[in-house]
Amino acid sequence: EPEVTQTPSHQVTQMGQEVILRCVPISNHLYFYWYRQILGQKVEFLVSFYNNEISEKSEIFDDQFSVERPDGSNFTLKIRSTKLEDSAMYFCASSEEQHSYEQYFGPGTRLTVT
Amino acid sequence: GEDVEQSLFLSVREGDSSVINCTYTDSSSTYLYWYKQEPGAGLQLLTYIFSNMDMKQDQRLTVLLNKKDKHLSLRIADTQTGDSAIYFCGARYFNKFYFGSGTKLNVKP
Numbered sequence: 001e002p003e004v005t006q007t008p009s010h011q012v013t014q015m016g017q018e019v020i021l022r023c024v025p026i027s028n029h030l031y032f033y034w035y036r037q038i039l040g041q042k043v044e045f046l047v048s049f050y051n052n053e054i055s056e057k058s059e060i061f062d063d064q065f066s067v068e069r070p071d072g073s074n075f076t077l078k079i080r081s082t083k084l085e086d087s088a089m090y091f092c093a094s095s096e097e098q099h100s101y102e103q104y105f106g107p108g109t110r111l112t113v114t
Numbered sequence: 115g116e117d118v119e120q121s122l123f124l125s126v127r128e129g130d131s132s133v134i135n136c137t138y139t140d141s142s143s144t145y146l147y148w149y150k151q152e153p154g155a156g157l158q159l160l161t162y163i164f165s166n167m168d169m170k171q172d173q174r175l176t177v178l179l180n181k182k183d184k185h186l187s188l189r190i191a192d193t194q195t196g197d198s199a200i201y202f203c204g205a206r207y208f209n210k211f212y213f214g215s216g217t218k219l220n221v222k223p
Contacts, residue, residue, distance in 0.1 A: 004156065033211070042118070043157070043202060043213035056209045091156055103211065105149075105156030 002026045004106035006092050012112045013082055021077045021109045023092030032075045033093040033103060034067065036060070043091065049075065082113045116140040120203050120214035127222050132190040134217045136203030139184060143212075146179060147204035148188045151216065157202055160188070195221045 005024045013019050025032050034046040047057045049067050066078045075094075079086055089110050093103040120136040138146070144165050149157040163170045163177045163186075170177045176189040190197055200216040 035211075035213075040215070042215045043204075045211050045213075048209055058210070093156075102159050102162070105158070107154060107156045 002104075004092055004094055004104050006090075006106035006109050008109060009107070010110045010112070012114060015084060015113055016081050018078065018080050019082055019111060021079075021090050021092075021111070023075045023077070023106055024073050025075055025092065025094030026096075026104055027073070029094035029096050029104070031055075031095045031097070032067075032069070033095075034077045035091040035093065035105075036088040037091065037108075038085075038088040046077075079111075082111075084113050087111055087113045116143060116205050116207050116210070116212040118203055118205055118212050118214040120201075120217050122215065123218050123220070125220040125222065126193050128193060128195055130193055132188075132193045132197070132219055132221075134188045134190075134201050134203075134219065136186040136188075136214055137184055138186065138203075138205045138212075140205065140207055141181065141184060143205040143207050145206040146177075146186050147202075147206070148175075148177065148186075149202040149204060149213070151200045151202065157213075160201075190219075193219075193221050195223055197221055 007022045032049045037043045045058050047061045048055045068076050089108045091108045092106040095103045117139040126132045147162045148160045150160050174191045178187045198221045202216045203214040205212045
């Protein structure tokens with residue numbers, strides 16, 4: 001069964017460094033998403049992406065964040081100048097259509113900023 | 115934006131029914147979801163309900179939606195130890211998705 005994959009599973013970085021989290025969505029999906037979950041808190045929507053453009057973003061997704069689909073398979077989240085409070089689990093998801101009820105989630109990347 | 119709240123823990127005995135509750139704030143939400151997360155895995159869609167429905171049953175799962183009170187529940191009949199996981203309530207508002215913190219279900223043998 002096709003699945004969303006994410007690498008790495010755990011990333012440790014120092015405050016102020018840039019990180020890139022990678023996701024490979026399901027191959028025929030067109031809509032891509034990033035979420036984060038700070039430990040013990042809610043899963044928060046960050047951004048949705050379609051046709052090489054951001055279609056929606058939350059208040060959290062400020063200039064520190066960017067997303068890209070550099071080739072036909074990867075979908076990346078870049079966090080510039082990481083802060084301690086960026087430590088969280090980051091989930092990628094994809095869906096086939098914009099109004100599809102189902103999103104398929106990856107297993108997540110745990111980001112630890114020290 | 116939408117705010118989704120759910121209780122953090124639920125413990126039941128194997129064979130009992132589990133009821134996980136959730137409240138949301140935005141009555142414009144179009145879909146409401148229940149996702150399951152097992153250790154080390156991503157969120158897996160269990161079931162969903164359109165906002166114009168009151169109930170949906172899918173094998174051991176029953177979803178009840180009370181639109182007036184903005185309350186969603188998930189009932190798992192005959193709960194098994196394999197049902198132990200974190201359950202997330204979610205709401206879709208246009209193309210944004212909102213989730214609660216997750217309810218950790220512990221099933222005791």
